Amino acid sequence: MKTYHLAVLPGDGIGPEVVNEGMKVVQALSEADSSFQFESTTLEWNSEYYLKHNRMMPENGLSILENYDAIYFGAVGDPRVPEHIPIWELIMPIRKNFHQYVNLRPIKQLPGVKSPIHAKGLIDFYVYRENAEGEYSNSGGRLYQGTSDELAIQNTVITKKGVERLARYAFEYAEKTGVKKVVNATKSNAIIHSMNLWDESVKSVAASFPEIEVEDTYIDALAAHLVQRPETFDVIVASNLFGDILSDLGAALVGGLGLSPSANLNPERNYPSMFEPIHGSAPDISGKQTANPIAQIWSAALMLEHLGREDLASIVMKAIENVVNEKTALTPDLGGTARTFETGDAIVQHIHKQT
Known part of the structure; x- marks a missing residue:
């Protein structure tokens, strides 16, 4: 049994909200399948960190990240910090230094959308x-x-x-x-x-x-x-x-940015790959629990697939499809009234039904 080590960077705005739901899904899989175990470290490298330290991550940040199997990323961006700084001082260094030269973006219409x-x-x-x-x-x-x-x-x-x-x-x-x-x-x-x-x-x-x-x-x-x-x-x-x-x-x-994941891949696996939704930090709705967590959860499925657990990735995708098709736990962007954590909970429930 391999234990996977995940670096979790929730980021800014709605990032922590949707990342929390993604990690609930990963935890549910670990509880259901003893062959999948993980240890995660949450790194608060975000705009708040920048405002305190005048940098987006520690000087040895890349050396810290290099030791993980994967990076699970939320979103960055804060009105108090110039927009290019989180990109060029956090996201770009990770992508470029870890040779994540493939950005994979699935565009898939889910049942019921x-x-x-x-x-x-x-x-x-x-x-x-x-x-x-x-x-x-x-x-x-x-x-x-x-x-x-x-x-x-x-x-x-x-x-x-x-x-x-x-x-x-x-x-x-x-x-x-x-x-x-x-x-x-x-x-x-x-x-x-x-x-x-x-x-x-x-x-x-x-x-x-x-x-x-x-x-x-x-x-x-x-x-x-x-x-x-x-x-x-x-x-x-x-x-x-x-x-x-x-x-x-x-x-x-296919339904908006709330349904769109991405993977930043280092195919040779010499460095960790990074998985994130393509949406931004949406500071206007931060803290309101109205953000759609599906893109973040789907990114976790891409992460599982990259780690060699296609079986678990399939379970996550089936759970997402069931929740979307049922239409009872959808966030406002999809015409529903569910809160972020309610959509995440519904997906976790469907995972439990399959395992």
Whole structure:
């Protein structure tokens, strides 16, 4: 029996509220299955920490996190702290230093959730977003600040290695699950240097998967296609910025950010991977117990899958689907009146029914 060591970073705003529900689910699984045991450490590295210490985490924070099997993350953001600070002093260092180069975002329409658009079939696809370089690079700067000549340069960093390792992970998933087409999100007609290297690198990987079709689609057309025919997509490979935007659009198509999880993966497992919902800290509803915890709980299912417990991940997903389909414990974003902890409790009850 392996004991899994989890670093829990609840963060700001609604983060602690939804993380609490996710940990209740993990605890319920541990109680029901003696082969799954875990130890968790809660690390209060958030905006309050920043206001006290002028940094988002201790100087040796990455060294502390490196010893865990996984990182379970809530959300960060506080009106008292400039928005870029929690991102660039907490989230980005974790993603980049731990080589979490795959950002996996499932876009799946759950039973009983109505999409705002009329799709001809089930919406169910994955966005594989490059997570370590791309448009979210710290390369660049500003000059002549405070003058009429002020300028800013933000460099996009695309490497052949970075694109190929992401694409290979996506194509291996497609091959494993029988997906016959991978859509490559690009804009190489206008962004001629970085995006052409992107396309060439994706195609070099695709050559090793001859049974899988690669469809290059310009990002603007792809956004339109996701609205017009989302049911036709299975796997999308995208750069850091493109993947971020497309997955948020996808979340809107299947019920909103409260139903959208993500995984920041280091496939080689040399470092811990991080699991989080894609929504923010929503300070306007913090403390009201109206936040939807499903994305956070779904992120726990992705974590369990990554840790090799697909069986437990399936139990969590079945419990989520049952609660959503029953419609008796839904939060306001899904048209219900349940409080955050009531949705979490309902999911835990369905887990107990299965174990």
